[in-house]
């Protein structure tokens with residue numbers, strides 16, 4: 001007989017919102033202002049609210065629903081794995097784990113051959129930091145300003161964007177140092193590309209030499225939430241060469257930039273860079289189920305052949321997270337989404353760039369593949385952000401939030417962050433959606 005789960009009585013849209021506000025937290029918000037939209041359904045590139053109104057999902061939620069909503073193959077894979085084997089402790093194995101690992105060998109940058117499965121990007125980064133420190137016997141990790149690596153203590157400690165520090169001064173992990181971000185639009189060390197000769201990478205080398213005890217450098221190859229900062233072509237190859245010369249591991253945090261987002265399987269592939277550790281999550285399952293991966297080379301992993309890796313989670317390598325990843329990779333291949341992201345990006349990029357000439361507050365438009373940011377400034381000369389982090393901290397209404405709210409009224413959902421928008425639709429997006 002049909003079995004169905006039906007909590008009773010069903011809730012109206014207003015009851016859903018009221019209960020959520022009363023019983024849950026809205027993160028990174030003043031709770032008094034939290035008024036979540038009740039989303040009842042979603043399909044393809046659209047989310048649908050409790051009243052049936054449709055919104056184009058221009059940022060694929062949190063830059064993660066790469067296949068679009070409710071891809072039937074991935075949806076079915078979740079049910080299928082649940083029927084077959086919903087859980088097994090990570091000390092055992094099962095075919096799904098072996099199959100996914102074998103598939104990762106094909107899509108990940110060459111040399112990454114050993115995988116740790118976690119349940120978020122944050123958690124996969126935590127594993128990366130432990131692996132880097134344990135395998136090198138060194139303790140410091142260099143990150144960069146304007147980065148985001150997660151919300152728990154170590155991953156937040158590695159986060160160079162102070163978005164969480166002022167609000168959570170006592171919760172930051174230790175042992176992380178920060179180098180200048182790569183931002184040719186507003187170079188933090190006041191250089192101009194290409195005359196600079198990639199001075200920001202030299203700065204990082206200077207840090208490695210003077211700090212000593214540096215286990216690893218962690219970078220988002222294309223910085224995501226903090227404004228889709230695409231480095232100049234020479235930057236990552238130069239950084240890798242510096243790391244190799246100083247025997248420091250390079251960790252690529254591809255939680256957001258991976259899985260076709262930039263028009264390559266992984267952002268590092270755009271520059272032929274093969275990191276020692278690659279961390280990813282989000283698009284690996286199109287975010288339908290929570291899966292993070294920390295991938296390392298055989299050389300890094302060899303340390304643990306005769307040293308204990310005393311790490312792991314109850315939900316590590318959880319079968320219901322692994323099978324949908326297999327389905328996602330197969331769907332990406334069937335729909336040729338990596339190439340599609342590249343060609344759709346070529347369609348979208350000029351349209352977005354044209355906005356710059358149409359509004360004095362649009363300072364820069366930048367991106368790669370289907371990963372773009374529109375940055376708002378006070379004026380084109382000072383390039384000062386239209387709103388500041390402090391204004392956000394103080395609860396002041398921000399222009400980006402007002403624009404995003406107006407876009408919602410017109411049926412477009414977009415991620416807005418202090419002074420920029422992140423434009424990163426599902427990779428299945430059609431030209432007509434982009435025109436809209």
Ligand code: PLP
Pocket residue numbers: 062120121122123125148149150151220224225253254255256257281282
């Ligand atoms: N690293 C990067 C580059 C991210 O963009 C994010 C999330 O946005 C994280 C790590 C944290 O991942 P999660 O939110 O899955 O814990």
